Amino acid sequence: MNSIEVKNLTKKFGDFVSVDNISFNVKQAEIFGFLGANGAGKSTTIRMLCGILEPTFGDAVVGGCSVAKNPDSVKQNIGYMSQRFSLYNDLAVGENLDFFGGVYGLSNQKLNERKKWVLKIANLEGKENLLTGSLPGGIKQRLALGAAVIHQPDIVFLDEPTSGVDPISRRNFWELINELSSEGTTVFVTTHYLEEAEFCNNIILIDAGRLIAEGNPKQLKTDYLKNSIYEIESDRVIEALELLEKQNFVVETSIFGNNIHISVEEKFNDLSRINKLCEEGGITIKRINKIVPTLEDVFIHLLGNEKIL
Amino acid sequence: MNLKRIRAIAKKEFKHLFRDIRMLLILLLFPVFLLGIFGYAVNFDVHHIKIVVYDEENSMISKEFINSLTKSTYFDLVGYINNDSQIREILDEKKAQGIVVISKSFSKDFYSKQEAKIQFLIDGVDGNTANIIQFYSTAATQSLNAKLTTEVLSRVGTKSFMPIDLRPIFWFNPDLKSTRFFIPGLIAMILIITAAVSVSLSLVREKERGTIEQINVSSIKSSELLIGKTLPYVLLALVNAAMILIAGYILFDVVVKGSYPLLFLSTLIFLIASTSIGILVSVVSDSQQVAFSIATMVTMLPSFILSGFVFPIESMPAIIQVITNITPAKFFINVLRAIVLRGVGVFAIWDQLLYLILYASILLGAAILIYNKKEAKN
Structure with a gap:
């Protein structure tokens, strides 16, 4: 009812x-x-x-x-x-x-x-x-x-x-x-x-x-976010973010505390590429793993970065 | 209309009032305080005018003339001078407001049946007082003249008579005390200010604190809200009115000559008109500060200047006379003077009461219109 x-x-x-x-x-x-x-x-x-x-x-x-x-x-x-x-x-x-x-x-x-x-x-x-x-x-x-x-x-x-x-x-x-x-x-x-x-x-x-x-x-x-989300912990958050933003396999980036969330194209699964890119840029990656998206990921995806709730 | 809801609102409003005891005391005692201040300070009666005499002659008649001035309470003789160079000094230093100058030839002129001239120098800075001094001195001189004429004529064996003897008798205010005239105006002014200000503040406070939202989503109707919120302040203002009347009786001997029920009813109608000013103000202002400034401005100045409280409306230019209708105090002062001083019945004041009702309806209508327009925009 x-x-x-x-x-x-x-x-x-x-x-x-x-x-x-x-x-x-x-x-x-x-x-x-x-x-x-x-x-x-x-x-x-x-x-x-x-x-x-x-x-x-x-x-x-x-x-x-x-x-x-x-x-x-x-x-x-x-x-x-x-x-x-x-x-x-x-x-x-x-x-x-x-x-x-x-x-x-x-x-x-x-x-x-x-x-x-x-x-x-x-x-x-x-x-x-x-x-x-x-x-x-x-x-x-x-x-x-x-x-x-x-x-x-x-x-x-x-x-x-x-x-x-x-x-x-x-x-x-x-x-x-x-x-x-x-x-x-x-x-x-x-x-x-x-x-x-x-x-x-x-x-x-x-x-x-x-x-x-x-x-x-x-x-x-699941319905609104087809992309995979990776959480990356690194020593230089801002630089890492700037670097990853430029890559064409990255759809969206956002900062969650000390971590970066990137959403990548569905077919992308080559984590070593991210590691390599960062290494070349002088950034040490401490941890990287695929995560279940949070609602925040979904909404950032839906609203675009400029309209965080 | 639901009485239960109105009661809930009025009860809450009373609790606000009693929670803030200091504010309540101010609301209750301030009017009486104002009455005291105004009653004693705003006083156009002139008594004990200081005069100095420059009597160059010092004769029987000159003494009689001076006596005729000083035997009333209007004039106080504060000194004699014997040199006209002192005249300037006395007026300059405000040692006296008037100087009576009697020339050397006063008795001679008098007995030789010529006009005996006396000069009265009056400090004209305060035009009003100067006028009154002139009026009093002329009156004193006239009565002395009459007495002297009778004496002189009786000596030659003729009976004297006055061609016209005008005897004014003042009704309603026999000794022409201006406090008696002012008290109705004071009551009107104090009530309109306290009612409009307190009602507008109490309504805007709900807006400022956001509590009005909570009330808006409840099933309270705006009429219930307005009645519930204004009721405590109307009651408070009625208490105020009673206190002013009691204080007026104790301090200034003002007795209500007319009927108390009629006085109560008229005061209630006036308070509804005054609170409708407060309601209108609350609709257009969003903070208590703004509401306070607007409410005091639109009530205090007009009820002081345009209501006939101090300045008679009949002597204003026609256009200003029309403008005087913006304050309900004008009508209420007419009503009060009628009931309190003259003791007349409803037949003499019903039109004024009708004006007040009309006034309240127009303002409430305007408040509802503006409120609805504002609501539609939000």
Whole structure:
């Protein structure tokens, strides 16, 4: 069953086409990754899916309601957490939850029940009188997610929820996302961290408003990247990169930490050629091996080097 | 409209207010403080004008004349001089604002039935005060004249009478205290500033912090949001209004002559008009700083200069008179003066209340239009 069905969704601002005729489906209870560079049209798409921006053309059915015809009913069924921390820092934890619960029409016993649940997932049990502004970043993020789903929506939109959070908190946050999804909530998430995208059941990638890739992480790596990827560790990274870029069997190069990733034509398998070339250039190769491509390799291939996520 | 949601927003807004106790105290006490400052400082009543007498004659009549000036509280005699070279010095150093010069021939002229002339030198730098000094001295002289005429005529056996005796009686403000006239203007000015500024800040704060996004995606309607967010500030402003009236009563003896329910209703309508200024400002500004500057500018100056608070609108050029309609304070001051000073009923002020409602509708309409236009662009 599909939670979200997007059909030919388009948004124009004057002459500028921000979202260009995209279509995709999101299944119920899956974690759906929505990726794209800054300015690719991610936020515009999310705003349309949340019913706060009217599409120029096309439509999306979110939780059974059309965003073009019935945006107000869409809002009842969704939760939303923005990339900016959007709780009130000058209010206590409990007061924030009272507010967002009240906004969604919860009261009395139901509200108390849900508040308890949020406090539990945010590790804030018994601390509801703490001032929200005094909480550490990771906890704030969990609290914000809890507030976004306080009314138990079927679908929750997370717009770059982990930006600016430390790696451990990020991992804990993703555990929480998994929990939500296993309880049946559809999670629609955008992120800049491609290792996070690996946790998604399905992913789409958009560029300049167009959908350019979709599938699960495994499919993306095999369907969209026919070339082989080699990882090379050397003593002089930059020089090695410059040298390899010039070779005609090399399709793409990129730097991953201290290593270089090169993607080469499918039929190429002569590793000694690389070794020899580098030796002539005075570069010592410490290690070279063929690797399973990461999502980053796929996206660099798809978007070109100038548009790293 | 969903009352539950409005309550949730209003409750949250109250919590913001009470979290920042310092700000709350400022909001509550500042108006009373302003009233004190204005009430005592902005005072066009002139009393205790210092005068110096240069009496070259020192006769009975000259003394009587000086007495007639100084027996009121308007003039204080601060000294005598006996040399006209001192006149310049006294006015230059502002030792006195007026000098009465009585010539040597004063009694002689008087008894020889010629006009006895007295010179009154007035410091004209402050035109307004100078005018008042002239008015007071003329009045004092006239009453002395009448008395003297009666005496002189009775000595020759004729009964004297005044051809026309004009007796002005001042209603509503019998002793012509200007504080009584100012307090309605002050209330209007303080309320419009606090209401517009606090509402615009509270709305823009949500934009600045990004919390407005979270509210936008919820099922709250913008009307619910606006009512919930402005309600606490309207209540606060009503408390302010009550405090100003109480302070006005304690400090300046201003008593509300008209009906309190009508006063409450009018104040509420005025506050809705004032908050609609705040709402419009919040739509066009993206930071609290900008909102604060715009809101204070568009409320403070017009409500001070154009509202009839200080300067009478009737004496402004026609074009300026039209411009005075940009501030709702103008209508509210009319209403307040009517209710507080004159104690009239709704029949005398309904048109002003209608203007206020119209004003609020126009501004709210404009705010909604601009907001929708901006939203479509994002």
